[in-house]
Amino acid sequence: MNDYKKYSLSIRLIHWIMALLIAIQFVTILYAKVMGEEGSLTFLMIQLHHASGILVLLFLILRVVARNIGKYPELPATYFSKREQMHAKVGQYLLYILMLFMPVTGYIIMDSSPYNVHFFQFAMPDIMQEKESTMNVVMELHEIGAWVIGFFVLGHIAFVIKHHFAKRGARLVRRML
Ligand code: HEM
Ligand code: HEM
Secondary structure (H helix, E strand, C coil), X not given: CCCCCCCCHHHHHHHHHHHHHHHHHHHHHHHHHHHCCCCHHHHHHHHHHHHHHHHHHHHHHHHHHHHHCCCCCCCCXXXXXXXXXXXXXXXXXXXXXXXXXXXXHHHHXXXXXXXXXXXXXXXXXXXXXXXXXXXXXXXXXXXXXXXHHHHHHHHHHHHHXXXXXXXXXXXXXXXXX
């Protein structure tokens, strides 16, 4: 049966670009942590962490706009119970909140630190005053948020894979390709 509905091209593109950017966030910071503070590659990784994090925020804005224009394909009621549809929806909203929370807290850490936020060599707007206590608190929040978004992304992938194979006719993965 080929009656599944795809997400719009813009949502599909943004979904995969953002998944890649978020993966870059974890790889860059893990590299920096494993290799230590010294070294030009570590410096590049940290720069990449900031730049790709800022891109997450920009793409998130585009994504919210794309979601609100045009048709949005709900999960097919023939395959998903009301409860499963509700779980999927709550999970998606939490992912959206986390995709906002992470770049915003990341930006605040850098903005309240003695350094400016950079998008590679371009200086970003300096919004906050330098304040060590703010930086420390928000750093904690950013670290907790990183665990939470990591957990939810893994849960999301598990949900998709499980239902893709359990309800083959729904073509879950195809909807996003
Ligand atoms: C989706 C966006 C982001 C994700 C998923 C993310 C993820 C992470 C992770 C996993 C860590 C390591 C936490 C730990 O120590 O346990 C981290 C640390 C950090 N992030 Fe982000 N981040 C994001 C955006 C940003 C942005 C936009 C900035 C700044 C402009 C930023 C600045 C930092 C800083 C300064 C640290 C601390 C590095 C250190 O420990 O020396 N992050 N982030
Ligand atoms: C950082 C990683 C990811 C995030 C933040 C994320 C987030 C989301 C969100 C919010 C949606 C709802 C549609 C939308 O509003 O765009 C969605 C749908 C979807 N995602 Fe992901 N995703 C990630 C990675 C993945 C990966 C690795 C896969 C591969 C298994 C995947 C497969 C899907 C599929 C198939 C859908 C459509 C589900 C449906 O039909 O409703 N996602 N994702």
